[in-house]
Amino acid sequence: MTATSSHRPRVLAIAEAANPEWVSVPLVGWSMAQALRDVADVHLVTQVRNRDAILRAGLIEGRDFTAIDSEAVARPLWAVAEKLRMGEGKGWTTLQAFNALMYPWFEHLVWKRFGQQIKAGDFDIVHRITPLSPTISSPIARKIDRAGVPFIVGPLNGGVPWPKHFDAERRAEKEWLSYLRDAYKHLPGRDRALKHTSTIVVGSRHTQSEIPERYQDKTVYIPENGIDPTRFNRTARPTGDVLKACFVGRLVPYKGADMLIAAAADLLRSGRMTLDIIGDGPMLGQLVEQAASLECQTGLTFHKWIPHAEVQSILSQSHILSFPSIREFGGGVVLEAMALGVVPVIVDYAGPGELVTSETGFKVPCGNRDAIIAAFRETLTRLSDNPRSLAPLARNAKARVDDYFLWSRKAEQMREVYDWTLDMKRSEKPDIFRAKISPFAATMP
Structure with a gap:
């Protein structure tokens, strides 16, 4: 691993889903963005639906985060997606397909708000944390690349194939679109976004295998989930012989x-x-x-x-x-x-x-x-x-x-990715499992 620089990079963290009061992807987006504040100067840009929860968490709007209102497009599309998923908690692939339709408008508004600052060099890195799905492209990747600022996405994860013996379960989950999921690989915007992305953080080996070979040298493997020790602070103590x-x-x-x-x-x-x-x-x-x-x-x-x-x-x-x-x-x-x-x-x-x-x-x-x-x-x-x-x-x-999996550790891992990217990848690619990561605090001046 590379030695971590003492310079704190200025990061625009794009996390359309980032909410401390929700679970799943929004909690991952929030947890990663917050953990990164220990190793970088982070400004979070998220969707307006997360605004109130973030304010309750103590962040200051304008200084710590910006809420983007993309509801004019998002709200009606989500209403249609909810009807088509055919049941609470089902039809995940359907939701992701609709998210792929909604998300470009969100990024359009992000560029409208921050494009001039990115061009002016106010940020060392733009990092898209969420969406996690590798099927959802980033139309602003090319603009950020042209501005001379590294663009990082990830951790990307999802789309694990259904095991061949469980097609009945697949149908019970209303995963009809999963049979067509690989079609996203042929969308023209996907290759353009990958071409203009500096580093692709993958959250699973399967996701890494879906990145075209010509972009594999850009990939770094970091599993998406992390642990907040304030939420999981007990030690298991089962008793008895049963x-x-x-x-x-x-x-x-x-x-x-x-x-x-x-x-x-x-x-x-x-x-x-x-x-x-x-x-x-x-x-x-x-x-x-x-x-x-x-x-x-x-x-x-x-x-x-x-x-x-x-x-x-x-x-x-x-x-x-x-x-x-x-x-x-x-x-x-x-x-x-x-x-x-x-x-x-x-x-x-x-x-x-x-x-x-x-x-x-x-x-x-x-x-x-x-x-x-x-x-x-x-x-x-x-x-x-x-x-x-x-x-x-x-x-x-x-x-x-x-x-390896506390959010503080994952921030250290991502900081390694930032340094590798900013160093124009002249050093060794980060590998979180090659060696135990030392506490980041020890590298601070």
Whole structure:
């Protein structure tokens, strides 16, 4: 890695979605932008819908951030998208397609507001943090490049293919447009934007593989999710000799809670394991009926939706996060469990498969339903023989998060990207897993 410069770069951070009171992409956008303030002079530009929450968080409008009002285009298109997605929490690809139609207007307004400052050299870097989707291009990339200012995008992530054995789940999620998703690669604006982007931060190896070969030298791998230690500040302390497992997530087909119940049924009936299922969704009734039919209700608790603080409380009493989801872009819940010292048991596919190592958890192959159930059953049975043996992996999991995935660490990683970009890439490309990153404060004058 390059030695980090003592100069604090001036960064215009574009995060159309950045909200401290929401979850998913808006929380990632907010968390990254805020963390970067420790390593750079950041001015956040976001969409007006985030304004009030950002003001409540203590930022000063005009000095710390600017809210762009693109509602004239965004509001009617979002209304149509919500109707077409056919259900709350479904049709993610449909939403992204409409976002691709809305977003260029937002960037047009960003350039209208900040174009002259960018041309005047008021910013050392323009960094588009969100949208995270690699399908959404940046029409202002060319203008920023012509102004002689480096343009960075990312972390980009998304579009993980549906496993071939789970087409029924794909249809249940109303993911009709996912069959046509690769069409975005042929849109003329995509190649132009990549050509004029200085550095492409990719949040997953899959996303990196979708970047054309001629631009691979611009890519840097940094997983998108991070951990706020003020939100995850407990240490898991499960007691007793019974394996305590927890599932956290929406109760929808691709999350795999039904596969988990099938895999754990024998252990639940025999009292060798308990299972807390935290989350709500359209499959709740089906899952309750499944548990009754398998006669494994004893030791199985459905908590439905509960406040975040209570999620942490229950999760921190568990030995393992049992999470057989078959399609996760980032896998934030896996990092959250690891941050508490809870050992993840996951399907080795996409985001979770990149976050978990053999020293921090257990990965089962992504086969068909029967294969995943059998692999989870075998793993859970083995772990139930001696739950206390999980302690070393729990410590490793927490240490891995502390070393690489706290938001403060991710700001350091992004600062490495800034320095590499500003150095015209004459130094070695940043690789966050090549060596443990030292605290940034130690490099400050």
